[in-house]
Amino acid sequence: MKPRRQRMLAVGLTVAGIALATALTLQAFKENMMFFVEISEIEKGNYPEDRNFRVGGLVVEGSVRREIGELELSFDLTDYENQLTVNYSGVLPDLFREGQGIIAHGRLGDNGIFMADEVLAKHDENYMPPEVAESLAGHAAAQEAVLNSEQQGQ
Amino acid sequence: MIPELGHFALILALSLALCQGILPLLGAHRNDQAMLDVAKPAAVGQFVFVAFAFGCLTWSFIQSDFSVLYVASHSQLALPLPYKISAVWGAHEGSLLLWVLLLAGWTVMVAFYSGSLPKAFGARVIGVLGLLSCGFLLFTLLTSNPFERLIPAPPDGADLNPLLQDPGLAIHPPILYTGYVGFSVAFAFAIAAMISGNLDQKWARWTRPWTTSAWLFLTIGIALGSWWAYYELGWGGWWFWDPVENASFMPWLAGTALIHSLAVTEKRGLFKSWTLLLAITAFSLSLLGTFLVRSGILVSVHAFAVDPARGLFILAFLAVVIGGALILYAWRAPGLDSDAGFKACSRETFLLLNNVLLVIATALILGGTLSPLIVEMIDGSKISVGPPYFEIAFAIPMLPLVYLIGVGMHTAWRSQEPGPLFNQLKIPAIIAVVAGLLVPFFFYGRVGVLLVTGMIAGFWIIAVSLIQPIRSLRRKAGTTAITRSALGMSVAHFGVGLFVIGVTVVSGFSVEADRSLRVGETESVAGYDFELRGLRNVDGPNFRALEGEVDIYRDGEFISQLRPQKRTYLVQQSPMTEAGIDANWNRDLFVALGDPLGNDAWSVRMQYKPMIRFIWLGAFVMALGGLIATRDRRYRLTATETEKASTLSGELA
Numbered sequence: 001m002k003p004r005r006q007r008m009l010a011v012g013l014t015v016a017g018i019a020l021a022t023a024l025t026l027q028a029f030k031e032n033m034m035f036f037v038e039i040s041e042i043e044k045g046n047y048p049e050d051r052n053f054r055v056g057g058l059v060v061e062g063s064v065r066r067e068i069g070e071l072e073l074s075f076d077l078t079d080y081e082n083q084l085t086v087n088y089s090g091v092l093p094d095l096f097r098e099g100q101g102i103i104a105h106g107r108l109g110d111n112g113i114f115m116a117d118e119v120l121a122k123h124d125e126n127y128m129p130p131e132v133a134e135s136l137a138g139h140a141a142a143q144e145a146v147l148n149s150e151q152q153g154q
Numbered sequence: 155m156i157p158e159l160g161h162f163a164l165i166l167a168l169s170l171a172l173c174q175g176i177l178p179l180l181g182a183h184r185n186d187q188a189m190l191d192v193a194k195p196a197a198v199g200q201f202v203f204v205a206f207a208f209g210c211l212t213w214s215f216i217q218s219d220f221s222v223l224y225v226a227s228h229s230q231l232a233l234p235l236p237y238k239i240s241a242v243w244g245a246h247e248g249s250l251l252l253w254v255l256l257l258a259g260w261t262v263m264v265a266f267y268s269g270s271l272p273k274a275f276g277a278r279v280i281g282v283l284g285l286l287s288c289g290f291l292l293f294t295l296l297t298s299n300p301f302e303r304l305i306p307a308p309p310d311g312a313d314l315n316p317l318l319q320d321p322g323l324a325i326h327p328p329i330l331y332t333g334y335v336g337f338s339v340a341f342a343f344a345i346a347a348m349i350s351g352n353l354d355q356k357w358a359r360w361t362r363p364w365t366t367s368a369w370l371f372l373t374i375g376i377a378l379g380s381w382w383a384y385y386e387l388g389w390g391g392w393w394f395w396d397p398v399e400n401a402s403f404m405p406w407l408a409g410t411a412l413i414h415s416l417a418v419t420e421k422r423g424l425f426k427s428w429t430l431l432l433a434i435t436a437f438s439l440s441l442l443g444t445f446l447v448r449s450g451i452l453v454s455v456h457a458f459a460v461d462p463a464r465g466l467f468i469l470a471f472l473a474v475v476i477g478g479a480l481i482l483y484a485w486r487a488p489g490l491d492s493d494a495g496f497k498a499c500s501r502e503t504f505l506l507l508n509n510v511l512l513v514i515a516t517a518l519i520l521g522g523t524l525s526p527l528i529v530e531m532i533d534g535s536k537i538s539v540g541p542p543y544f545e546i547a548f549a550i551p552m553l554p555l556v557y558l559i560g561v562g563m564h565t566a567w568r569s570q571e572p573g574p575l576f577n578q579l580k581i582p583a584i585i586a587v588v589a590g591l592l593v594p595f596f597f598y599g600r601v602g603v604l605l606v607t608g609m610i611a612g613f614w615i616i617a618v619s620l621i622q623p624i625r626s627l628r629r630k631a632g633t634t635a636i637t638r639s640a641l642g643m644s645v646a647h648f649g650v651g652l653f654v655i656g657v658t659v660v661s662g663f664s665v666e667a668d669r670s671l672r673v674g675e676t677e678s679v680a681g682y683d684f685e686l687r688g689l690r691n692v693d694g695p696n697f698r699a700l701e702g703e704v705d706i707y708r709d710g711e712f713i714s715q716l717r718p719q720k721r722t723y724l725v726q727q728s729p730m731t732e733a734g735i736d737a738n739w740n741r742d743l744f745v746a747l748g749d750p751l752g753n754d755a756w757s758v759r760m761q762y763k764p765m766i767r768f769i770w771l772g773a774f775v776m777a778l779g780g781l782i783a784t785r786d787r788r789y790r791l792t793a794t795e796t797e798k799a800s801t802l803s804g805e806l807a
Contacts, residue, residue: 024550025547028543029522032540032541033538034538066751069755070670070751071668091759092748095729
């Protein structure tokens, strides 16, 4: 092969390699990007259907249910206004408890129950996942406004 | 009184840092000897005062002086003494003080070992380090004063986060920070070279041992962090690709590229401006890492609103340091490059490829880490990027790299004939392919494309790393032995091979099972029988724990008893999982207690992790290689030669 053709081949292979690598990376990014969806949005049907996404909220007091001796459990998440039931099987993080803000990864089942494959609770007593904090703040304010107007109405 | 002394010492340190930052740079510009002479004493003085302040804070912790806000928030009377000391760097204010202390420490080292540097150049390096120190001291004093009082003092403190009460995490931050901060020396060398407009091969020779030292500390620091996450976070993963980890990994990747590019600059006088850019990048990523992690901005943009003063200071400081360095670079670097040539098949080409691939990996990780921030700023939606993205994005540039390492390290500078290279690498290549196919098949009973690719890569690097040391051992009397530099390179690459094998086997053959177990029940995982024998209560110094007794058998033969704990720390009332691990060179058995499931049953996580020790062992071997390389004779030779030269000129004058 002449040096010129050799060089052309090298450049061609490099470009092809870069193109392939870029395509794979973008694909990986698209597949592993997860949106955070507020509970109220799920109720309106605004959630990605065939892929994982994240939800977050407070674990409702007294809502953790499990069959005795089994790993499977379910609990309810709330943003003070709306609720979502979550199913999970496995070992829970240390700081998971009722009343605590948590995030779950997974997808919504046909029955409207969120099937979580990962549950996260942050390792800090005072720490609330920021997405959850924000979502809660919004709904707490709305709730208060409703209460206030009800009181004024009476 | 003690905290006020510490506070005062920090203010004095700041004024000395100002002298150290301004006078030597001015002196080098005006060729004023008196100003140049300020550099060393100012650096030493600054170090003494920062060390004094650090001592004062440590003393307040040991004395449990809860009238100091920082102590009250991160310590407690019953905290064991070692953790009272490590609590000093357990949170933002103290870790910042540790940063400043280490920066001053590196500066003093440079001041004492810069005998071989031209005086003006050494003064410039110390001056740049002084300016950096000013920034950090100002940040500490204005926004994050660790000596702030809390009056009236509470009777007891709020305790150190239980996660941090662990020997691994007591030493991980200082070592990691030593690495982070160490890149400031390479940065200062780069800035000094650009100011003086003089960058020759000697410059690279001065810079190399400093950069390698910083890199080896960072390597150990990251490995310790990963090890800690493995046994302390309780769930058996060794790398999670979370922003905090990425923040330490990106400077490591850039620093690795820098080490290799410096080799070309030293041996051949090439890649000069590229080396400068990498030095700036490695340090900028260290800064970004420290600040972004500490400010919490990576978790959410809104973290900035929590403390706007800190956020603004951080942005301004990053803009000045990184922006300033890049402007200087744009202005001065174009004139530096030489145009010595090299052939397509030469060590230069392979080191260039190394750099390109490492930079691509850094960029992809940076992109993944910052993308949630960028997306949120653009359209307000909140995303997160999962570990699989990082795994793929990292593997794409790294797989070719691990194969190229073996070729590159045996290729000659300037130009290499392919024939002899091929002959030399034939045998290691055959060994690698055979071992890479047979080991997974015979020991783990399974082969797959990714598995075999990884195994061959690991064995390949191990085999080629042995060529030079073996040749040196078998050489004839009178011929020269392998240099420390070359030995260091071989050892470090050997470590890469161990690491690659560890990662491949762990990801391919780990077994993980979450099960519900009652006392007396047995569960089998990867051929090991885990029997939950009993549960009992135990008391620690500042926690209560439920301890499980798990006996492990294999084919009826007793292997080990593990005692995983579920702890509750008394002050913060926070639960913590303490895993039970039986470590062996070729596998770990791992048990962690989950939650009570009712009816005496507990959720238990059991894991079999083959070859996981190779991951950390590989990292430590890499660091050892770095250490050997810094002990090369030629770094000392330059020092003594110049000393002789200066005494001679002294005598003549």
